[in-house]
Amino acid sequence: xxxxxxxxxxxxxxxxxxxxxxxxxxxxxxxxxxxxYYDEQNRDFNKDFDSIFNExxxxxxxxxxxxxxSRVNRNDTTVVLNKIFVDNFNYAMKAxxxxxxxxxxxxxxxxxxxGFHFKEGVDMTPQIVDSLLHLVGYRKxxxxxxxxxxxxxxxxxxxxxxxQGYTTDMIGEFLTSRGVENxxxxxxxxxxxxxxxxxxxxxxxxIEKPADNKDDERIVQEIVELSNKxxxxxxxxxxxxxxxxxxxxxxxxxxxGYPASNNMLSATIICDDTAWADCLASICMLVGMEKAKExxxxxxxxxxxxxxxxxxKTKTLTLPSHIPDSAYPRPVDR
Numbered sequence: 001x002x003x004x005x006x007x008x009x010x011x012x013x014x015x016x017x018x019x020x021x022x023x024x025x026x027x028x029x030x031x032x033x034x035x036x037y038y039d040e041q042n043r044d045f046n047k048d049f050d051s052i053f054n055e056x057x058x059x060x061x062x063x064x065x066x067x068x069x070s071r072v073n074r075n076d077t078t079v080v081l082n083k084i085f086v087d088n089f090n091y092a093m094k095a096x097x098x099x100x101x102x103x104x105x106x107x108x109x110x111x112x113x114x115g116f117h118f119k120e121g122v123d124m125t126p127q128i129v130d131s132l133l134h135l136v137g138y139r140k141x142x143x144x145x146x147x148x149x150x151x152x153x154x155x156x157x158x159x160x161x162x163x164q165g166y167t168t169d170m171i172g173e174f175l176t177s178r179g180v181e182n183x184x185x186x187x188x189x190x191x192x193x194x195x196x197x198x199x200x201x202x203x204x205x206x207i208e209k210p211a212d213n214k215d216d217e218r219i220v221q222e223i224v225e226l227s228n229k230x231x232x233x234x235x236x237x238x239x240x241x242x243x244x245x246x247x248x249x250x251x252x253x254x255x256x257g258y259p260a261s262n263n264m265l266s267a268t269i270i271c272d273d274t275a276w277a278d279c280l281a282s283i284c285m286l287v288g289m290e291k292a293k294e295x296x297x298x299x300x301x302x303x304x305x306x307x308x309x310x311x312x313k314t315k316t317l318t319l320p321s322h323i324p325d326s327a328y329p330r331p332v333d334r
Contacts, residue, residue, distance in 0.1 A: 165278030
């Protein structure tokens with residue numbers, strides 16, 4: 001996901017501070033990453049970041065035919081699962097249970113057929129959808145004795161709705177392990193903020209205003225101040241395909257085989273765990289606002305900000321509703 005905009009203009013170090021700002025930018029997992037931190041020893045961790053990204057790519061990338069997940073999807077019996085794979089599997093299964101199966105890591109064949117992977121989609125007919133639904137169902141797959149067990153060997157796993165959040169957490173955990181207390185990690189819009197900038201200035205992150213078209217200019221609608229929290233936004237207004245003049249969201253309902261259809265434009269989640277925020281944001285977009293409110297009510301310490309459409313008007317909702325206006329989030333000054 002890549003719908004949260006870090007306000008980089010707020011992150012520059014002033015000349016009176018003794019600790020230099022360290023910045024690293026690049027691409028990973030088909031998206032971008034940005035890592036900003038303040039380290040009293042001014043250490044350069046770029047090689048360490050590259051090592052972490054490579055380990056994740058070699059485990060979770062569907063674009064890498066030799067990754068663990070690609071080999072699992074090909075039913076390679078020699079695969080030895082690592083912690084990264086098992087962690088992502090467990091996050092995905094937890095999200096599937098919480099959402100009654102709306103979040104499903106086996107939905108990949110449908111996602112690909114609709115044209116949201118690296119190949120163009122096919123002309124989706126009810127017959128094709130029905131044939132692919134036989135390959136979907138999180139209860140049909142499990143890990144047992146270190147092996148992935150599938151009811152149907154043609155089933156595949158896809159952790160794309162978890163992986164970037166998990167990557168953000170891994171980078172954050174690495175920085176914390178090295179004694180870095182103030183940093184902002186952003187992998188494809190999945191963001192973790194720890195500590196603050198110099199002089200206790202909070203990190204600031206902008207939530208994007210939903211666009212009419214995927215190539216429209218990015219405009220910040222709301223600003224969130226973050227410290228020791230993660231934030232993830234999922235939206236349906238930039239990742240979509242058009243078929244016969246109709247726009248279809250990238251969020252595929254595994255119950256029907258068709259893109260989810262509801263009035264949610266974007267869902268922003270703030271909590272302590274970026275990977276879990278990633279899952280929750282996806283769940284909200286799949287189930288719609290009313291069901292999302294019920295699910296989030298069960299999640300302790302989670303805040304949410306919805307942008308939705310009602311009577312052809314764009315509206316917003318903050319959860320829990322008792323959050324003070326001064327706390328989260330606030331509109332951008334025009």
